[in-house]
Amino acid sequence: xxxxxxxxxxxxxxxxxxxxxxxxxxxxxxxxxxxxxxxxxxxxxxxxxxxxxxxxxxxxxxxxxxxxxxxxxxxxxxxxxxxxxxxxxxxxxxxxxxxxxxxxxxxxxxxxx
Amino acid sequence: xxxxxxxxxxxxxxxxxxxxxxxxxxxxxxxxxxxxxxxxxxxxxxxxxxxxxxxxxxxxxxxxxxxxxxxxxxxxxxxxxxxxxxxxxxxxxxxxxxxxxxxxxxxxxxxxxx
Numbered sequence: 108x109x110x111x112x113x114x115x116x117x118x119x120x121x122x123x124x125x126x127x128x129x130x131x132x133x134x135x136x137x138x139x140x141x142x143x144x145x146x147x148x149x150x151x152x153x154x155x156x157x158x159x160x161x162x163x164x165x166x167x168x169x170x171x172x173x174x175x176x177x178x179x180x181x182x183x184x185x186x187x188x189x190x191x192x193x194x195x196x197x198x199x200x201x202x203x204x205x206x207x208x209x210x211x212x213x214x215x216x217x218x219x220x
Numbered sequence: 221x222x223x224x225x226x227x228x229x230x231x232x233x234x235x236x237x238x239x240x241x242x243x244x245x246x247x248x249x250x251x252x253x254x255x256x257x258x259x260x261x262x263x264x265x266x267x268x269x270x271x272x273x274x275x276x277x278x279x280x281x282x283x284x285x286x287x288x289x290x291x292x293x294x295x296x297x298x299x300x301x302x303x304x305x306x307x308x309x310x311x312x313x314x315x316x317x318x319x320x321x322x323x324x325x326x327x328x329x330x331x332x333x334x
Contacts, residue, residue: 111262152263152310152325198262206251206270207278208323210262 109134109201113211120189121219127174128184128214130199139203141175141182146196146213155197158182186216194218221246224326226311232332233301241296241329243311251314252294253323256280256307263310269294301333 110133120126132141143155158166158175165173170190174183186193199211227242245252250271255263255278265278269288283305285297294313298305308330312323 113262116260150308150328152312154322200262206268206276207253207265208263209279210264212260212262 109136109203109209111199111201111209111211113199113214115214116212117215117217119217119219120186122191123188125185125187126189126216128186128197128199128216130182130184130211132180132182132199132201132209132211134180134201134203136203139201141173142200142202142208143171143173143184144198144200144210145193146198147192148195152198156184189218191218191220223247224311224313224324226309226326226329228329229327230330232334233298234334235301235303237301238297238299239301241298241309241311241331243294243296243326244292245313245324246292247313247315247324248291249313249315249324250291251316251323252288253278253312254284254286254294254296255310255312256305257310257328258307266296266309298331301331303333305331306333307331 112131139160141158145153145155156168156171170187172185196213198213201209224245253268254266257263264280267286269275308328310328311326314323
């Protein structure tokens with residue numbers, strides 16, 4: 108079974124600065140996807156960014172980028188120019204051959220004005 | 221499109237009561253799923269369906285039943301609620317079962333069992 112671990116329960120960042128959220132996973136599969144979801148206080152789950160394991164190039168979406176290290180099974184999220192609206196819970200998730208996503212425990216990000 | 225809708229938004233049950241959480245989507249998605257979210261934990265899959273008439277268990281299925289009689293609806297039934305089922309429940313859907321990662325989530329139902 109796959110596992111996803113987020114070792115940082117809470118992180119804080121100053122507005123306009125950069126923060127990196129960590130995620131590690133364990134799998135024996137070679138073909139899979141990794142995701143970061145954002146959950147603001149509204150509880151809505153919002154897909155932030157997606158990475159296909161077969162792609163070497165790290166995914167980027169505007170201010171959000173990932174550092175995907177396949178051999179190390181590491182998948183970190185970098186948020187540049189942090190904004191107050193980035194404050195939320197962030198979940199790392201794994202999607203493999205089975206019909207399910209496996210989520211990490213989440214990291215609460217606080218943004219200080 | 222309304223996307224994925226869930227009712228109710230909040231519910232309080234007494235131990236032993238039964239209820240059904242409703243989930244509907246209007247995107248003609250084949251894949252639908254139910255997750256629960258507990259404090260300090262990520263979402264855990266309860267049950268999922270890859271099409272009408274087909275359901276399967278996820279990671280934490282005990283205490284829950286599902287059925288999928290139509291493409292649009294995927295209700296989750298609690299037959300005899302227990303305090304351990306206090307959680308936030310999310311329904312999600314995806315167009316293609318092989319592309320389960322592109323899931324659209326509903327707004328969630330907060331359930332408290334006393």
